Amino acid sequence: MAAMMQPQIILLKEGTDTSQGKAQLVSNINACTAVADVVRSTLGPRGMDKLIHDDKGTVTISNDGATIMKLLDIVHPAAKILVDIAKSQDSEVGDGTTTVVLLAAEFLREAKPFIEDGVHPQNLIRSFRNASYKAIQKVKELAxxxxxxxxxxxxxxxxxxxxxxxxxxxxxxxxxxxxxxxxxxxxxxxxxxxxxxxxxxxxxxxxxxxxxxxxGVAFKKTFSYAGFEQQPKKFLNPKILLLNIELELKSEKENAEIRLSDPSQYQSIVDAEWNIIYDKLDKCVQSGAKVVLSRLAIGDLATQYFADRDIFCAGRVAEEDLLRVAAATGGTVQTSVNNVVDEVLGTCEHFEERQVGNERFNIFSGCPSGRTATIxxxxxxxxxxxxxxxxxxxxxxxxxxxxxxxxxxxxxxxxxxxxxxx
Ligand SMILES: Nc1ncnc2c1ncn2[C@@H]1O[C@H](COP(=O)(O)OP(=O)(O)OP(=O)(O)O)[C@@H](O)[C@H]1O
Ligand SMILES: [Mg+2]
Structure with a gap:
């Protein structure tokens, strides 16, 4: 009982802004209006684009409300909420990000004289709710x-x-x-x-x-080694092997420390390493795949080995691209070349490496699952x-x-x- 009678004490950090009431509300509204004024001129077909540059010298030209709001370095806590409104509209709907910011700011501006006249914010909120309810009803009628x-x-x-x-x-x-x-x-x-x-x-x-x-899927030609140009660049209905392993000679010695007592043993160690990589490459070839892609590097030895066997390969393929190839061609990304069965290989009607502008692109089209597209x-x-x-x-x-x-x-x-x- 005694505890209940005690007055509440709230400790605030030194320098905390404790302003509240009408003055603070009006100041919040002013901040939001100022931010909305920045994006106002980008709205609509006659709207203009904004050029925004940051400290690092990155320049962005955009008409997209969410992009502009994200790039503005807003410090005012109330105005920051406008950025969140734009962001959530962007992730939920995609378009209309400028409109939501402007609408929110206009609503606030309309509310300002009422706040100044002493109308309680709760009453204003209730009116806005009623209006939005009516608006939604009307949209549904017109849809x-x-x-x-x-x-x-x-x-x-x-x-x-x-x-x-x-x-x-x-x-x-x-x-x-x-x-x-x-x-x-x-x-x-x-x-x-x-x-x-x-x-x-x-x-x-x-x-x-x-x-x-x-x-289907298209991605920029990845870094390639000598021998790549001898590989065929066009296939009809190829089998596609997707890997998440490194096909390079050096990959075997990374974590190994070997102590030798007899220098003549050295050659056997080197040979063992070559045997391991050749074994891996053999398994790739035996799988029947005509296109080998890996998220990790495919070195010069492997590139030449595949070229000699009329197989196309690309290493260091970006993860998102590899996953899209997997989804499109019906293949599964492998972390080992042992037991590569037919089911894990993907396929597509047409694969080719094609020149687009100054870039070369690997293009997989006519994919069986047909669930991907690339613009x-x-x-x-x-x-x-x-x-x-x-x-x-x-x-x-x-x-x-x-x-x-x-x-x-x-x-x-x-x-x-x-x-x-x-
Ligand atoms: N031909 C038109 N005449 C009049 N208003 C138009 C016309 N075309 C579009 N608008 C209006 O322009 C606004 C859309 O502008 P804009 O695309 O710049 O902004 P947004 O869609 O709100 O945001 P963003 O596209 O940046 O995410 C909408 O309010 C729409 O009604
Ligand atoms: Mg738009």
């Missing part, structure tokens, strides 16, 4: 279902959704071209929730229209392609969502205007 439409019609609608998303971006001029590419890419990955199955590869140079979609983006400078990738990401997310939710409303500001008249 149009794409369920039950023919495949062609569905594709047309989805590609319209993608085009609306792209219209406010740098690549807006080519929105139809990219919209149909995005719809095909999303269609290729099927129902799974694995957006990482759509790879986007950037190759500077060329024009935007040189971009293309691969129904190879071309055009202009690095920053341009980076922004194009972000824009495509928005469009991919939107098409994905539209295929799942299957109801759409008119975009391009139409729905906003409709709400204005409620």
């Amino acid at each position: 149009k279902s794409i369920e039950g439409q023919s495949l062609e019609e569905k594709k047309r609608l989805l590609s319209k959704c993608a085009a609306t998303t792209l219209s406010s971006k740098l690549i807006g001029g080519e929105k139809e071209f990219f919209a149909s590419m995005v719809v095909d890419a999303v269609g290729a990955i099927g129902d799974g929730d694995r957006l990482n199955m759509i790879g986007i590869k950037k190759v500077p140079g060329g024009t935007m229209r040189d971009s293309f979609l691969v129904n 190879v983006l071309r055009g202009g400078a690095d920053q341009f392609i980076e922004e194009a990738e972000r824009s495509l990401h928005d469009a991919i997310m939107i098409v994905r969502r539209a295929t799942k939710n299957s109801t759409v409303v008119a975009g391009g500001g139409a729905i906003d205007v409709r709400f204005y008249h409620i």
Whole structure:
């Protein structure tokens, strides 16, 4: 009982800002409005892009609200929440990240005079809740279902959704071209929730229209050793072996310390090492694979060995690419070359190494599981392609969502205007 009677004591660190009440609320609103003013000019098809550079000299040109908000170094605790709003919109929906920040800031600005007049924040919150409830009802009334439409019609609608998303971006001029590419890419990955199955590869140079979609996997040629050029670069229906081991002579001696009493034994140790690597290579060849990929290095000895046997190999393949090849071709990544049975080998209709701009690409197309797609983006400078990738990401997310939710409303500001008249 005595404890309950004691007044509560809260200890705060020295220098803590304890300001509260009306003045603090207004100051929070002002901070949010200031941040929203930064992204305001990027909204819509006539919106402009922002050029942001940081201390390290990295330059980003973007129209994407979430990207701009993330790059702004905001210190005000209330305004930081706007960054989180943009981030969550980006991960949940993909598009509309500028809109959510602006809407939040506008709501706050509308609320400011009421706060100044002494209206309790709880009352304001209740009104906003009511308004959002009504708005959601109205959206549902206006929404149009794409369920039950023919495949062609569905594709047309989805590609319209993608085009609306792209219209406010740098690549807006080519929105139809990219919209149909995005719809095909999303269609290729099927129902799974694995957006990482759509790879986007950037190759500077060329024009935007040189971009293309691969129904399968494509990745930049990895570092290769002597002998690589003698390997064949094109196969029809090859078996594909995926590895997570190093095929290099040096790999055997890394953790070994051997003490020799007789120098003549030295040769036998060297021979043993060669035998081990040859044994590994033999097993790869015997598996019947025509394409060998490894996440780790494939050295010069192995490269030459495979070249002599008309096998293509690539080492140091990025993990995400290797996993996508595995998913697309139906293969499994092996950590040993012992017992490589047919089931763990992948396959595809067509494999080739092709020149794209100044880069060479390994392209696997016509994959049996068909659950992957790769967009190879071309055009202009690095920053341009980076922004194009972000824009495509928005469009991919939107098409994905539209295929799942299957109801759409008119975009391009139409729905906003409709709400204005409620
Ligand atoms: N043709 C148009 N006429 C009028 N308004 C349009 C038109 N096309 C798009 N809009 C409006 O532009 C806004 C979209 O702009 P923008 O794509 O720059 O921002 P966002 O989608 O909110 O964010 P981000 O794309 O950066 O994630 C939407 O409010 C949309 O209604
Ligand atoms: Mg947008």
